[in-house]
Amino acid sequence: MSNTRKKQWRWPISAETVRAVLSSHSVLGLAFAAIIYLVCLTGTIAVFAPDLQRLELPGTPVATRLAPDAAARALAAAAKQVPSDVSLNLTLPSAAREGATLVAYKGKFDRNWAVAEDGSLSSLDAAWTDFLLYLHICLHLPRTWGGFLVGLTGVALLSSLVSGILAHPRVIRDAFHLRLGGSRRLQEADLHNRLGIWALPFHFTLALTGALLGLSTLIVAVLSLLLYRGDTRQVYALFIDPPPPVDARAAALPDVAGLIARAQARMPSAAIESLAVARPGRADMRITVHGRGARQLVSQDEVQFDGKGQLLHEEHPRDLALGTTLLGGIGQLHFGWFGGFPIRLAYGLLGLALCAVTSSGVTIWLARRRDRGRPAPAWERIWMAVCWGQPVILALTAILAFFVPTAPLPSFWVTGTILAVAGAAAWNRASMAQHARAWRLGLLLCCGIVAMLYGGRLLV
Incomplete structure (x- = not known):
């Protein structure tokens, strides 16, 4: 038997470089987290724009x-x-x-x-679908400036994906390792890394094409x-x-x-x-x-x-x-408009995974601060208002568009976002669990109303 041993494969980046890349990954993700999440969320829904148009205008x-x-x-x-x-x-x-x-x-x-x-x-001309598309494409800003900002968001997402892979030497080896039921930070970290690596080709393609378009x-x-x-x-x-x-x-x-x-x-x-x-x-x-x-x-x-x-x-x-x-x-x-509904459905599911990756990234950073004795409860509530508040506000705009198709939906969205963030920053009389429960119940209620309104119109 040969005494020579096969060299063990090592990550081709030094530990110091990994730490530096991880730090830049965190800074970049935090700086663009809210807008990345918004663009990913609206893009996930906008995939179904052809279906949403006919849902708004069933005749x-x-x-x-x-x-x-x-x-x-x-x-x-x-x-x-x-x-x-x-x-x-x-x-x-x-x-x-x-x-x-x-x-x-x-x-x-x-x-x-x-x-x-x-x-x-x-x-x-479907009022809510058009509102959603322009929110995703240019954030309802002037087309040139809004598109440029969304394009920069694509670059930030692309950079975050690359730095995330480089900063996690075990991300491939631990692709199916999930620590559920233990520490919230470890659970969120595993969810963040697993969703990030499983859908990496899709995430990379989406970020690159979005950056090029913007x-x-x-x-x-x-x-x-x-x-x-x-x-x-x-x-x-x-x-x-x-x-x-x-x-x-x-x-x-x-x-x-x-x-x-x-x-x-x-x-x-x-x-x-x-x-x-x-x-x-x-x-x-x-x-x-x-x-x-x-x-x-x-x-x-x-x-x-x-x-x-x-x-x-x-x-x-x-x-x-x-x-x-x-x-x-x-x-x-x-x-994802090059195929039929199955392609759109796949894009929608993968888009939800990208939203979860973005959301969990900030949640991990906040949980790490709390574990180290430097909690930031106001920022935790604000981030919760962004992650859960945006779907709630979008659902409310859909309800408003049902009753008043000519309503100024962008103004309503801006006002709702400001109120949600300001309210989360100021309201500290409830625990984080109570805040989360309230947002989730609100989202469930709003989505139920949307389903009844638009679904009921299809049955008439």
Whole structure:
């Protein structure tokens, strides 16, 4: 028998470095904890936005198919209701998203419709779902600044995930080690580490795509400085076709049904997924047909026509660079809208795990302080008001939206958040267990009311 012994594998980072990384992990997590938790919570719910829209508006049609002539009627009807310089985006029913929807947008102008199988339109402007989406995307701040802040949150989450792995040499080996029923701090630590490592690929993907989406404006600005002396138009031209010469003369829509048939013939291996009409009703309009193959995450086939129905250009998967393909899938990958309800459900469960990781991280730090004889009861109550209070406040906004769809939901949310945090900081006459019990009962009650209100409307 050989006397040589196999070298025992060791973590390739010194103990001093591990302690430094752990310290930075704690500081970074604490600095961004509340906003990370809010973005993760709203994102988890926003995954179900298509379902929530129809829950708010139960009478809207859900088309199982949309024939080309019905698609043409829907676009023509929408073009009569919007300014001629907007963009129309018609999404057809598919395995990824149920029903057909039509969106008109430009700047702050935004209209949404559900499209029936005969091409008729029904309003799909769902007050609470829209409130939730904008809270997740930009925190109801101005779009540029809010998106930038959410993007920074994605960077902070990404950094926390990396530093968390580096700071825990045993995190892989102890992946199934749970110490339940003992010290609260050890129990929370195990939950934090296990959920963090089990769902790490999802957490990493979500943080990276969120950071890219939120910081896209900054990324474009940096690229323009590095490559084009600050000309952002040249950067956008790498991904977006330059607009045609302006021609605002009135013009009728061409034969859209015929254009769909011509586009389908040019992408025989793809299914038509959406149509985009830029500047409908003007001579400089553009009609773009998008198709997606059976094994593709997003649309990679594109055929574009001008206002007279003449073919301008086409792109297919073989024509796209890998970077362009990856960039096109960031949004779908982030929100989980590339598949059907099972994909959304998986995203929802994994999103809840990420919320638990964020919540338990701060709880561990507070419990460690208490164990060391330096408790911070006010901060414990405040963090409890954030973790349990935000779901309660979101449920209350849903109740308010049910009775008053035009209510200022962002103002209500801000007021509720301030009152919850201030009340938790000031109210010290109850134990932590009583605070936790009150929040949980409040959440159970509010969710029950939401379920009865919206579920009852489905039964009417």
